[in-house]
Amino acid sequence: MGSQQLLRLILTLGIWIGVLAGAWGAVWSLLPPGPPAVLLSAAAFVALYLALMLRLGDAYLRFTLLIPAMALLLLVTVVPIAFLTYLAFFRVTILNFRSHWPFVGLENFVTVFRNDPLFLPTLVRTLELLVLGLLFQFGLGLGMALWLNRRVRFESLLATLILLPMMTNSIVVGMLWKHLLNFYNGLLNLLLGLVGVEGFPWLTTTPIEFIAALPAIGPWLVEHLNANYAFLSILVTNTWQWMPFMFLLLRAALRSLPAEPFEAARIDGATAWQTFWFLTLPLLKGVIGVVLLVRAIDILKTFGMIWALFGNATVTRVMPIHIYTVGIQSQDYSQGAVLSLLLAMVSVAVYWTFQRSFGRPVLARD
Template sequence: MIRRGFFQNLRKRKIAILFVLPTALTLLAITIFPLLYELRLAFMSWELAMSASPKFVGIQNFIKILTEDTRFWASMKVTATMMTIGVTIQLVLGFLLALLLNRLGPWRSPFVSLLLIPVMIAPVVAGFQFRMIYHNQFGPLNYLIELATFGRSQGAAWIASPNIALFAVMVADIWQWTPFLMLIVLAGLQSISPEMYEAAEIDGASPWQSFWHITVPLISSVVIVGILIRVMDMFKLFDIIYLVTGGGPGNVTETISFYTYLQGFKFFSLGYTAAMAFIQLIVIIVISQIFLKYQKRLRGAA
């Protein structure tokens, strides 16, 4: 009887493995293999426009990126600026919208659906949209400024001026992704039991005290996950940059993902590009670990 049960369990395991095997092989083919191939390529010098075969150079690509490539650090600075200022504004606006929606009751659903429209728009479409909005001569933004000032101002060169181009790109990203953080914060607010607020009110707590001592601690863990997702997205920010400014003027709006694209698909430095991509991966892993450790600490405190 025991032996029969053993063979039945073994058969079930084999069937389960057969069902999982195609998915596992697919993941291996499209994720693990390219990652290992890129890691190997990061230690090679392969200028596709000049040489047909790669040459092993060890860690020279990494040393060159970290010590000589000022453009790499400039693009990292642009990414960090958008990551800190842009995500902070998105979080504040998303938080305020979520608090407002949380009080609407049965009227909440249609407003949430309307506010989520920017998130559902493809980044390519959003990029074209803002490129038209910011157009110097035919853009509606400058037209509205001209109307508001009775013709005394012709607006601004939103994507041609080094002083405001990054701000213009940041506005486009904020418009598209603020509803995402709003939805995450709203989900956190909906998970808080109303009885906790009722108990706090009975104890004499003011709405402000309830907010700081009940709302913020209970949704902080969820909010950190949302921030982490947006921070990782900033390292992949490409579509809007490519379509709105093309990294210009100069390299004022050139993010690290856009610079990586230029190295790989315009300059054809494949080994150098692979090394740059792995440096970004390491930075993202470090940032993720910091956020997750902080989230774990908050859960422990709660």
């Protein structure tokens, strides 16, 4: 691109941003804050954007096409993250929100680590849910994908049934399971009763007997690693909802693998186990990395399901629920901001770990 072209781009964009700012200022000085003002600004933005597209034409399309997405991302992710970081280093609560915000440096972080007795257990629980949830869902999903690795009858019906849980609102899933796992008249305990097994106290923090009975580590697991029925219920519900996702994607990947290597392995007399370990798994490595990462990210976002099952009970909290309770319900914005930043860091760390261990950037394309 020549310098003249660049100059034209900069000038046009400058004029355009000026007009937009003018329109925006006019709207906001005339109207009180609220939806009409926001919608009018948005309409002004769209109109000016279309005019700009027409004026600049094809030669600048690589820039103009990205403007709406960039504007949205800038306003609703970049600015809030900057604001979040700001909040974390100042002391802002509902009490002083409209007055002075004192700068406190790292004090908010220190408070979270020292004075928030719920923070560490919550973080541990979140990570434990991540690890165990992935393990359960991946294990069952892969097992089922290997089992149904062929055309089956009622293929499309199966697909519908498989899609239903993961397309269902997490709050509804949580509500439903809260009823199914009810001690007195939940379906699960009633069914167990039919075969003469006494029901389990699913939704309580009763320690799981056989884990608690383990020598030496049993009590420690109960004390520090949530070896109780409530956490198990969360795992069961999450696995019920998301194992089908693993199954769907792994089966799709399995069925698209080339047939020749498997043919060759069969001729060479490889056992089923050898074929799986030395052929299927390596061929699937990239796909496995992707599905694990997608699920890992999703588990870190878990809110509604646990919220519906247990509300903000302290013994079942995960990070998003803790953020909601501290930042929104107790209106301690700075503490909430610190927790948010820490959760974001965990997400990034999880992403990098997967990127490292699966060899190539799994969500990014070259």
